[in-house]
Amino acid sequence: xxxxxxxxxxxxxxxxxxxxxxxxxxxxxxxGGSSNNNTSENEETKKEEKxxxxxxxxxxxxxxxxxxxxxxxxxxxxxxxxxxxxxxxxVSPSDxxxxxxxxxxxxxxxxxIAPNKMATGAFVVGYGNTSIxxxxxxxxxxxxxxxxxxxxxxxxxxxxxxxxxxx
Numbered sequence: 001x002x003x004x005x006x007x008x009x010x011x012x013x014x015x016x017x018x019x020x021x022x023x024x025x026x027x028x029x030x031x032g033g034s035s036n037n038n039t040s041e042n043e044e045t046k047k048e049e050k051x052x053x054x055x056x057x058x059x060x061x062x063x064x065x066x067x068x069x070x071x072x073x074x075x076x077x078x079x080x081x082x083x084x085x086x087x088x089x090x091v092s093p094s095d096x097x098x099x100x101x102x103x104x105x106x107x108x109x110x111x112x113i114a115p116n117k118m119a120t121g122a123f124v125v126g127y128g129n130t131s132i133x134x135x136x137x138x139x140x141x142x143x144x145x146x147x148x149x150x151x152x153x154x155x156x157x158x159x160x161x162x163x164x165x166x167x
Contacts, residue, residue, distance in 0.1 A: 049080070052162040053145065057085035060145055062164050063120055067135040073128030074104075075135055077164075079145070081111065082118040088150040089113050093123050095161070097142040101130045105143055112150065139167050 053060040063078040081091055090112050096105035104126030111121035125141065132138060141164040147157040 050164065052079070052164065053159050055157075058083060058089075058147065058157055060159070060162070065125075065135070065138075065141070065164070065166060074124045074126040075138075077105075077123045077125050077141065078120055079123065080118060080120045081113055081145075081147075083113040083115060085156070086115050087156060088115060089147040089156050090150060090152060091119075091121050092146045092148060093143050094146060095142070095144045096125060097140075098125065098127060098130065098132060098138045099140060100142075101132065103127050103130060103132075140165055 050062040051059070052062055059080075059082040061080040061082075063080050064076075065078070066076045068074070068076055077093075079091075079093075081089075083089055090110050091107075092110075093105040093107070096103045104124070106124045106126070107121060108124065111119050113119045142161050143164075144161060145157075145159045146155055148154065149156055
């Protein structure tokens, strides 16, 4: 009797997990209807990757720009950084502007990249001190990327202004 109950509970748990996975897949893969809300969300995720900087050691690519809709006054900027150098580097964004208006740039946790590896960093674009009311208003982002050694003691790279056009 105990074995049958354990087997039944195990099968029930497997079914719940499988249904949850299917529901998550359907939700993340859905294209939405024709309502305005779905259109805006889908446009946010249709950003094409764009090369921002490249040299023999480093490559920086724009990946996406999203509104986390968490009631905060910041958006998430996703950048892929490829480290083809022989040094571990830490990524730091600075000098941020959205539509020529200064914004705060930062990251929740430092993005640290080992030699010959890559990472996609999620950087915060804080707009609380600006006239920006919606992510849809932002047409251009400008920023610099500085790469430091793993001890933050030496600049390995500091880019010129990088411009991301979001239109």
